[in-house]
Amino acid sequence: MTGGIFEGFEDYRTATEDDYKDTLTSGMVVFDANVLLNLYRFNSTTRADLIKVMQSLGDSLWIPHQVMREFWRNRESVIDQLGETPKESLTKLDKARQDAEEAVRAWSNRIYLPEGERDGLLTRLNGAFQAVRHTISEQAAANAHPHDTNADEIVAALGSIVAGRTGAALSPEDHDAAVVEAERRIAAKEPPGYQDKDKPDAEGRAGDYLVWKQVLLEAERQPRDVLLVTSDGKDDWWRRTKGQLRGPRLELMAEFRRCTGHRLFMITASELIRRADSLTDVHVNPESAEDIERVETTNAEPIPVDVAKGVVAEIYRRLANEHDSLLPSRKEYRVFSEWIEDPLIGGVLLDYMPAEQAREWIKETELHHNLDALDGRGPYAHLVPRRYQTVDEIVVAACGPDWHQLPDSKGVVPNHCYATNGTDIRSVCWGRESPFDELLAIASRVQDPAHVRPVIMVLQHAPLSDPEYYASVASKAGFDLAHQQLELRPNPDYVGQ
Incomplete structure (x- = not known):
């Protein structure tokens, strides 16, 4: 007896449009915690579009208990982080204003511009920056999310959507066994969740596996195909080729098939919204997918934590050696280009991302994380040789x-x-x-x-x-x-x- 090309290799087959449609209507659709938390990060139009798609799924939607646990555990910190974003932007704006003032003063000195004219230019310049500052502050106030759950529109919407569609917690015995299994998988680099090895506690390290275990148990109880909607792009979930997501890890697909007799599919939240018109009956704004992708990219961890720390340490060492705590704007492009070509910086990053993304990663590290580190804050505070007053x-x-x-x-x-x-x-x-x-x-x-x-x-x-x-x-x-x-x-x- 002979088989076809996919006989014994079913998990290599790329999911089709019909696979997604069938699973959305008759399978089980699971959203993970980062998608739910990202509702706070989206603009109002995108948020409404994703909520409409979730509402359209009806009884196909199912949320693991661990997902809801992570949502509630992280909700307030996400709201707090969003509150810090305007401050970070204003800090960068102040740096740009100082660079602009320096450029005006240098130019006016070279051409012997009268002091009154120079001061007039500086006043106009500061007025423009003040106007932008005011807009950022106003926008931040308008987009703020309340900590009070009774006043939180996202909590209200999710409460209606997931009512009767959330799983139960594992028993204490099963939970403890799952944490032990998660630790074994981390040690063996077996998906999912092994890239969370640097989290400080066993519960945090086990989070991804607890979600996976609960999905497996529910799919055994209700045998059907599963579509996991995620904004987690880590390699302990996805099979990736040259930075492109190709589908779930083969090990996960094989384990799912072995436990349930059914198929596992995965899709990013941005891709689900991009294809919403063809996959569902819901019409969405064409720009919503781009907004979700922007948030997914901003919050993604494109490279392993230990590798990222090594590159960051090298960048901060270079800045310290050049006696620059922050690069002047006029110098950034040249230095970033040099770093992209450097084997200790770009040579590492280009193994995980294309050149343009690597440039943005370097820029974010130098402009954003470096400011926090210099103030003794953030994940890289221990990597700067010098810092400002404590x-x-x-x-x-x-x-x-x-x-x-x-x-x-x-x-x-x-x-x-x-x-x-x-x-x-x-x-x-x-x-x-x-x-x-x-x-x-x-x-x-x-x-x-x-x-x-x-x-x-x-x-x-x-x-x-x-x-x-x-x-x-x-x-x-x-x-x-x-x-x-x-x-x-x-x-x-x-x-x-």
């Missing part, structure tokens, strides 16, 4: 040697903490000089009338332009004012080479 150093400079930060009181937007001298408590806020009125306004949000007079610390690369004026404005608003020059100091947590 919170404790800021508190002492702002309040005096008898003051220290209250534990767990540090917050962002604005950067602030509460400090004590053992008797009194006061809020300490810090940020850059420009624009001072905005720093003052956001500092007002975190002051507590029950505490002693709050203080604003202005951190600058150069001395304050008009300290008496700022002190007067701060005093009228009920704040003390302190200022200190930003200074790169040896990083005590540095673990680089």
Whole structure:
């Protein structure tokens, strides 16, 4: 007896349009936690489109208990992260403004431009940046999501969609056994979930496998094909060729077929929306797929964590050796191009992504993560050889040697903490000089009338332009004012080479 070309090799066959349609209507469609959490990151049109598609699935939709657990465990941190995004953008905007001011001053000096004309140009320049800042702040306020679940429209929509369509938790015995199996798979690099090996706790490392185990059990209980909709692009779920997703890992497809007798399909959320008109009866905005893909790409982990840390450490070492904590905008393109050609940076990244994505990855590392690291924050804070003043150093400079930060009181937007001298408590806020009125306004949000007079610390690369004026404005608003020059100091947590 002879078989066809796919006999014994069924899992190599590319899924067809009909495969997806049949599974969407008569199979089981599973959304993972990152898709649900990304609802907070999408714009309102995209969010509405994805919710419409989910609603159209009816009883085909099923959500594992572990997915809902991860949704609730991470929901508030996602909302908080989105609240930090405007601050990060404003920091980058301030850097661009400083570069632009520097360029205007250098040009005006070269041509001996009268001081009045130069100041007029700088005023217009700052006005343009202020207008953009105002727009970013307004947009951030309009897009903010409430922590209160009773006021959260996303929670309300999901509550209706998943009602009666979520799985039960594993029994304590089965859960413990699944965590043990997840650890075994991580050690053996067996999918899914082995790329979560760097997560600090066993529960976190086991998350992907717990989802997988619950999907297998439900598909055994209700034997049918499964379509997993995900925004997780890691290689411990996907088979990939030259950066392109080709389908589920062959090991996962074989395990699913062995346990259930049915087929496993996977699709990204962006691809589902891109093909929604042909796969479902739902019409969506053509731009929604691009919005989802943008979010998926922004939040993706394109390379293993340990590899990423090695590349980041090399980038930060180069910056330190060149005595640059941040690259001037005019220098970025040239340096990024050189790094793409460098075997220790681009040579590593190009094994995981195309050149243009590698350039964006480098840019994000230098502009975004580096700013956090220089302030002692973020996943790469231990990789910068030097960093700016710590919170404790800021508190002492702002309040005096008898003051220290209250534990767990540090917050962002604005950067602030509460400090004590053992008797009194006061809020300490810090940020850059420009624009001072905005720093003052956001500092007002975190002051507590029950505490002693709050203080604003202005951190600058150069001395304050008009300290008496700022002190007067701060005093009228009920704040003390302190200022200190930003200074790169040896990083005590540095673990680089």
